[in-house]
Structures are given as C-alpha cells and as structure tokens.
Amino acid sequence: MRERIRVVRIIDRLNIGGPAKHVTWLTAGLNPDEFETTLIAGTVPPGEGDMSYFARAAGVEPQVISEMSREIGLRDLVVIAKLVGRLWKLKPHVIHTHKAKAGAAGRIAAMAYKWLTPAALWLRPRPCRIVHTYHGHIFHSYYGAAKTRLFVAIERALARSTDRIIVISQQQRREINETFGVGRPEQFCVIPLGLDLNEMNEGGGLREEFGITRDEVAIGIVGRLCEVKNHALLLEAARLIDRAGGSPRLHFFVVGDGHLRGALERQAREAGILDRVVFTGFREDATSLYADLDVVALTSLNEGTPLTLIEALACGRAVAATEVGGVVDILGARREARAGFTIWDHGVTAPSRDAEAFARALDYLINRPQLCREMGERGRAFVKAHLSRVRLVNDHEGVYKELAGIVTQDVPSRNAQTVA
Numbered sequence: 001m002r003e004r005i006r007v008v009r010i011i012d013r014l015n016i017g018g019p020a021k022h023v024t025w026l027t028a029g030l031n032p033d034e035f036e037t038t039l040i041a042g043t044v045p046p047g048e049g050d051m052s053y054f055a056r057a058a059g060v061e062p063q064v065i066s067e068m069s070r071e072i073g074l075r076d077l078v079v080i081a082k083l084v085g086r087l088w089k090l091k092p093h094v095i096h097t098h099k100a101k102a103g104a105a106g107r108i109a110a111m112a113y114k115w116l117t118p119a120a121l122w123l124r125p126r127p128c129r130i131v132h133t134y135h136g137h138i139f140h141s142y143y144g145a146a147k148t149r150l151f152v153a154i155e156r157a158l159a160r161s162t163d164r165i166i167v168i169s170q171q172q173r174r175e176i177n178e179t180f181g182v183g184r185p186e187q188f189c190v191i192p193l194g195l196d197l198n199e200m201n202e203g204g205g206l207r208e209e210f211g212i213t214r215d216e217v218a219i220g221i222v223g224r225l226c227e228v229k230n231h232a233l234l235l236e237a238a239r240l241i242d243r244a245g246g247s248p249r250l251h252f253f254v255v256g257d258g259h260l261r262g263a264l265e266r267q268a269r270e271a272g273i274l275d276r277v278v279f280t281g282f283r284e285d286a287t288s289l290y291a292d293l294d295v296v297a298l299t300s301l302n303e304g305t306p307l308t309l310i311e312a313l314a315c316g317r318a319v320a321a322t323e324v325g326g327v328v329d330i331l332g333a334r335r336e337a338r339a340g341f342t343i344w345d346h347g348v349t350a351p352s353r354d355a356e357a358f359a360r361a362l363d364y365l366i367n368r369p370q371l372c373r374e375m376g377e378r379g380r381a382f383v384k385a386h387l388s389r390v391r392l393v394n395d396h397e398g399v400y401k402e403l404a405g406i407v408t409q410d411v412p413s414r415n416a417q418t419v420a
Contacts, residue, residue, distance in 0.1 A: 004033070029390075040062060042066070083109035094129050095107075108158075132165055216249040222289075225260040233358060241366075251278065253280060253293065265279060291315050316379065323349045328344070348364060
C-alpha cells in the first residue's frame with residue numbers, strides 16, 4: 001500500500017474569520033486514504049473571538065503552541081523551536097502555512113527541519129515541500145511605511161524557499177507578485193475559496209430578536225471591529241443617507257466585536273444614527289443571520305477574497321463592498337459605472353475610503369429591492385457553481401500530490417484555478 005502523504009498545516013490562531021474555517025475544512029476534508037493531516041495553531045488574544053469550537057465540531061483537534069499568536073516578539077524564537085520539534089515528530093511530506101505570522105515562523109521552522117539533518121553535508125535536505133497561502137496580505141493599510149517595507153522584504157526572502165504560493169484570486173496574485181514583487185510567477189497557484197453550503201441556514205431570527213419587521217430594510221456587516229475592516233466608513237455612509245432623508249425603515253447590523261467597538265458606538269451616537277445601528281457582538285450563529293439581511297456590506301481597506309461576501313451570496317443576498325483585493329472576482333460581470341460607484345451582477349462596489357460613493361451605492365440597492373433579489377440569486381448560483389468546499393479540498397489535494405511527486409490525471413494546473 002502506498003504511503004499516505006503527511007500534511008502539517010500551521011496557522012497563527014483560530015480567530016473569528018474566514019481563515020479559521022478554511023484550515024478546518026482542509027484539515028477535516030482531505031481524503032484519509034491518501035492523506036494524514038495535522039493542524040498546528042496558536043492562541044487567540046482577548047477580544048478577537050475564538051473559533052476553536054468550529055474546528056472541534058468538524059472533528060479537528062489542533063495541536064496548540066501557546067506562544068504563537070498575532071503579535072511579533074522575542075517569543076517567536078520559542079515558537080520556531082517548538083515548531084521544529086513538532087515537525088521532527090510528525091515527519092511531514094508537505095508543510096502548509098497560512099497567514100502572515102504563521103507564514104513567517106512556519107516557513108523558517110520548515111527550512112530548519114529540512115536542513116538540520118546529516119545529509120545536509122551532502123546538500124541533501126529532507127524531502128519535504130513548503131506551501132504558503134495568502135488569505136490577504138499586510139502590504140498596505142496595516143502598518144506605517146517603514147514597517148511595511150520591512151514586511152515586504154521578509155516576504156520576498158521567504159518566497160525563495162517556498163515551493164508553492166497559493167493565492168485566492170487572480171487579483172491577489174497580480175497584487176502580491178506583480179505589484180509588490182513577491183515570488184516568481186511559476187510559484188503561484190490560484191485556488192479560490194470554498195464554502196460549506198450545508199452550513200448556510202435559512203433565517204436566524206435576527207429580525208425577530210431586535211424587532212425589525214419584514215418591510216424594513218436591514219443592512220449588515222460581519223467582521224472584526226479593527227482598523228483594516230474600516231467599519232467607520234459604513235457608519236459615515238449611514239449618516240450621509242440619513243442626512244439626505246433616507247428611509248426611516250433602514251437599519252444597520254454590525255456583527256462582530258473588537259477593540260474599536262467603543263469608538264464606533266461613539267461615532268454612531270455623535271452622527272445621530274445610534275437608534276438605527278445594532279452592535280450584536282460576536283455570534284456563533286453568524287452564518288444563519290445573512291438570510292435576515294437585505295444587503296451585506298464590506299468596507300475593508302485590504303482583503304483577500306472575503307468569506308463573508310461569499311456567505312452572503314450563498315444566501316442569495318446582494319452585496320455592497322469597497323473595491324479591494326479579490327472582491328471584484330466574485331461579483332460577476334461588470335454592468336455599468338454610475339456616480340462614483342460600479343454595478344455588478346451580484347452587487348455594487350465603491351472605491352476604498354470614499355464614504356459618499358459608498359452611500360450612493362447603498363442607496364441604489366436600498367431603493368431597488370427587486371434588483372437586490374435578482375443580484376442575490378445570481379450570486380447564489382455563482383457560489384454553488386464555483387466556490388464549493390468540495391472543490392476547495394480537491395484543488396488542494398491535487399497540489400499536494402503534485403508536490404509529493406504523485407502523478408494523477410486530475411492534478412490542477414498551478415495557474416489554472418481561477419474564478420470565472
């Protein structure tokens with residue numbers, strides 16, 4: 001019997017967000033007859049929301065390295081040493097890192113594991129392949145100019161020792177490889193996100209819980225309350241709509257939590273719209289809430305391909321988003337540009353940081369409920385056809401088999417997986 005391919009997956013933390021679901025689905029979903037897979041994760045800091053419950057529900061029990069988290073510090077040396085120790089025990093054929101922090105510590109540990117062997121004297125490292133996935137990137141909108149240049153330099157150096165770089169959209173590939181000069185074109189493989197369609201529930205009782213009737217318009221945004229998500233833009237757009245005589249039937253739901261919650265609540269209060277804005281905090285039933293919304297918003301300054309928008313489309317909801325990262329790759333065909341915003345098959349987009357354009361885009365959808373429903377249905381069909389969890393797992397299995405040297409007829413071309 002052929003030896004199973006051992007895959008070790010490393011992520012800094014299982015906090016609320018798409019990457020935690022992504023690594024869980026991959027860890028749980030690989031064919032057990034062909035793969036032996038282990039997930040290594042760090043700890044979630046207070047205020048971010050822990051999604052370990054999601055992994056446990058899928059039958060995944062991560063090996064935890066408590067020193068590994070988002071923050072950078074001297075304890076990262078401990079993290080690297082512990083990772084090397086785990087790798088020696090697990091003897092992986094493929095080491096797959098996810099996100100920036102684990103991508104750095106994990107790939108350094110992977111290189112140490114490969115070369116800390118007597119065979120290195122003859123320039124023969126351990127036969128192990130290194131893969132990294134960019135769910136987003138930190139090359140703008142996170143840090144100041146000096147720190148950003150440092151991180152770009154680090155990523156360029158790490159790319160030299162990476163066998164395959166996985167990105168989740170063509171737009172992200174262009175940005176990382178062509179704009180910021182990370183990696184070589186032949187290293188890249190575009191694998192779009194996938195979604196567990198069985199997880200999407202119809203109706204979570206959000207309207208009933210907060211007393212919102214069916215004839216009132218509900219706009220929701222889902223995500224951590226942190227700077228890069230830029231929730232302040234949504235609140236400013238809401239203020240502009242209200243000042244222009246927006247509908248009294250309009251309500252905004254902010255689903256998620258984080259260190260900016262107090263500041264955002266003050267902003268809503270000072271703008272005179274606090275009675276229209278509901279801050280729900282973290283919700284374990286977040287995927288069941290989309291069905292109670294009319295429009296799902298995203299106001300980020302930087303994204304990969306946002307899982308929240310894919311979840312919204314899977315529930316048949318039109319979306320309004322800033323034009324960042326891979327957002328436009330999931331919005332279908334471009335219909336027309338109008339008053340500073342763009343209309344697509346599945347929703348509308350506006351330039352990042354432009355509250356007035358975002359307000360006009362939202363207002364366009366609010367006043368066209370039938371069009372919203374049509375956009376949502378087109379989006380639902382798109383997700384079912386292109387963005388399933390099964391396809392996500394199959395694409396990764398093909399990459400792992402290719403790297404492990406196993407020839408299969410259905411191995412995807414390293415540049416063939418794109419969003420139509």
